[in-house]
Amino acid sequence: MRSSPAMAHATGVSRSSAVPLAWAWAGLIVYASLFPFDGWRWPPGAQAWQLLRLAWPRYFIPFDIAGNLLAYAPLGGLAALAALRHGRGPWLALAGAVLLGSAMSYAMEVVQHLLPQRVPSLLDWVLNSAGTLLGALLVLAGNALGLLRRWQAARDRWLDTGNAGALALLVLWPVALLFPTPVPLGLGQVGEVLRDALSALLVDVPWAQPLADWLVPPTDPVAPLSPQAEALAVMLGLLSPCLLAFSAARPGWRRLGLALGAAALAIGATTLSTALNFGPDHALAWRTPGTLAALGVALLLALAALWLPPRLAGALALVALTGGAVLVHGAPTDPYYADSLQGWEQGRFVRFHGVAQWLGWLWPYAAMGWLLARVGRR
Numbered sequence: 183m184r185s186s187p188a189m190a191h192a193t194g195v196s197r198s199s200a201v202p203l204a205w206a207w208a209g210l211i212v213y214a215s216l217f218p219f220d221g222w223r224w225p226p227g228a229q230a231w232q233l234l235r236l237a238w239p240r241y242f243i244p245f246d247i248a249g250n251l252l253a254y255a256p257l258g259g260l261a262a263l264a265a266l267r268h269g270r271g272p273w274l275a276l277a278g279a280v281l282l283g284s285a286m287s288y289a290m291e292v293v294q295h296l297l298p299q300r301v302p303s304l305l306d307w308v309l310n311s312a313g314t315l316l317g318a319l320l321v322l323a324g325n326a327l328g329l330l331r332r333w334q335a336a337r338d339r340w341l342d343t344g345n346a347g348a349l350a351l352l353v354l355w356p357v358a359l360l361f362p363t364p365v366p367l368g369l370g371q372v373g374e375v376l377r378d379a380l381s382a383l384l385v386d387v388p389w390a391q392p393l394a395d396w397l398v399p400p401t402d403p404v405a406p407l408s409p410q411a412e413a414l415a416v417m418l419g420l421l422s423p424c425l426l427a428f429s430a431a432r433p434g435w436r437r438l439g440l441a442l443g444a445a446a447l448a449i450g451a452t453t454l455s456t457a458l459n460f461g462p463d464h465a466l467a468w469r470t471p472g473t474l475a476a477l478g479v480a481l482l483l484a485l486a487a488l489w490l491p492p493r494l495a496g497a498l499a500l501v502a503l504t505g506g507a508v509l510v511h512g513a514p515t516d517p518y519y520a521d522s523l524q525g526w527e528q529g530r531f532v533r534f535h536g537v538a539q540w541l542g543w544l545w546p547y548a549a550m551g552w553l554l555a556r557v558g559r560r
Contacts, residue, residue: 199346199347199349199350199353200260200261200263200264200267200346201264201267201346202346202347202350203260203350203353203354204257204260204261204264206350206354207256207257207260208257208286209540210540210541211253211254211257211286211290212290213540214253215290215293215294215300216290216293216294216297216300218299219297220297220299221297221298221299222296222297223296223298224296225295225296228295233292233295234292236288236291236292236302236303236304236307237302237303237304238303238304238305239301239303239304239305239306242305246306247305247309250305250306250309250310250313251309251310251312251313251316252313253310253313254283254287254309254310254311254313254314254317255313255314255316255317255320256317257279257282257283257286257313257314257317258279258280258283258313258314258315258316258317258318258321259279259317259318259320259321260317261275261278261279261282261283261314261318262275262276262278262279262317262318262321262322263275263321263330265278265279266321266325266330272322272325272326275318275321275322276315276318276319276322279314279317279318280311280314280315280318282314283310283311283313283314283315283317283318284307284310284311284314286310287306287307287310287311287314288307291303291304291306291307337349339436340431340432340436340439340440341430341431341432342430342431342432342492345430345431347552347555347556348426348427348429348430348552349430351423351426351545351548351549351552352423352426352427352444354541354545355423355444355447355545356447356448356450356451357451357538357541358538358541358542358545359447359448359451359452359455359542360451360454360455360458360538360542361455361538361539361541361542362455362459363455363510363542364510364513364514365407365412365415365416365419365509365510365513366416366419366452366468366473367415367416367419367420367448367452368415368416368419368506368509368510368513369419369506369510369542369543369545369546370506370507370510370511370542370543370544370545370546370547371510371511371513371542371543372543372544372547373511375543406513406514407509407512407513407514409472411509411512412472412513413472413473413475413476413479414476414505414509415506415509415510415513416472416473416476416477416480417476417477417479417480417483418480418502418503418505418506418509419448419480419506420444420445420448420476420477420480420481420484421480421483421484421502422499422502422503422506422546422549423444423448423549424440424441424444424480424484424487425484425487425495425496425498425499425502426496426499426503426549426553427440427441427444428440428484428487428488428490428492428495428499429492429493429495429496429499429553429556430492431492432492433488433489433490433491433492434488434489435488437484437487437488438485438488441481441484441485442481444484445477445480445481448477449477452468453465453466453468456468493557496553496556496557497557499549499553500550500553500554503546503549503550503553504550506546507546507547
């Protein structure tokens with residue numbers, strides 16, 4: 183049964199993608215602020231109240247200034263937008279967003295006292311708070327100009343009600359593609375990370391020794407994926423977000439725009455990721471005949487699904503996500519992939535490392551969770 187406009191207005195909070203996006207951005211800020219989560223210790227001789235005091239830095243790095251200012255702008259904008267969707271007035275939305283961003287930034291700076299590799303700074307807190315204010319003001323300006331109403335009207339034409347989670351996932355998908363992947367569009371390769379983490383927990387645990395031995399990786403190199411398997415992984419990597427979008431959209435030709443938009447985002451994000459890792463001269467190195475053919479097949483399959491019921495599209499999206507995750511976990515880690523990971527973790531991308539890495543690991547499973555929860559609600 184379709185929701186009436188009154189019901190849609192009454193449930194505006196659940197329909198707004200600003201809420202899950204704000205939570206996701208806050209989580210990524212926490213990760214980036216406390217990375218690498220290593221070496222926790224209480225500052226020698228420091229009293230508890232001294233940790234609450236932030237010092238002004240001696241040096242000023244332009245990149246850090248810009249990064250601290252811009253990193254909190256999306257949080258401020260999303261928090262203000264969520265408050266507006268809750269029915270708050272502009273001034274309350276502005277105050278709440280700035281208070282949230284400022285308090286969160288201050289908490290992160292205080293906690294950084296416990297990390298020897300991070301330096302808490304009063305300037306960082308000021309810049310973060312200013313970035314939050316900037317993002318909130320931009321959203322309020324857009325609301326005053328009627329841009330948010332137009333966005334809501336366009337969204338209601340394209341998507342069915344109650345699909346804020348799908349929209350948030352689709353917005354985060356191209357960001358997840360920026361992290362190096364073992365195959366193009368191959369997200370979700372988290373098995374090795376989980377195995378290493380579990381092995382570390384089982385060290386010196388006698389009763390768990392059989393499980394620890396089973397978790398030891400094989401010494402023989404993993405065979406590369408066959409060209410057919412790699413092409414299938416690429417095809418599922420594009421088809422999955424298309425079907426996820428179809429599960430949240432009404433059947434019809436508008437879905438073609440969603441599929442073409444997903445293809446454009448996939449090409450753009452993959453090209454940008456390759457350029458960041460291997461230089462602009464190699465930005466199109468991912469564009470092999472097999473990859474291009476797989477993208478074409480994915481678009482043809484998406485075209486065939488334009489009029490599928492949303493429930494069936496969601497079921498097929500679950501199948502595609504599962505198949506893609508299985509294939510990606512069978513892909514080996516080649517030297518070029520390992521070098522690109524090292525560049526992200528130790529080079530100039532360390533500030534952005536946690537954002538894209540966690541999204542690249544978890545995006546397929548978050549999409550599966552949303553689809554399963556949606557089926558349960560139905």
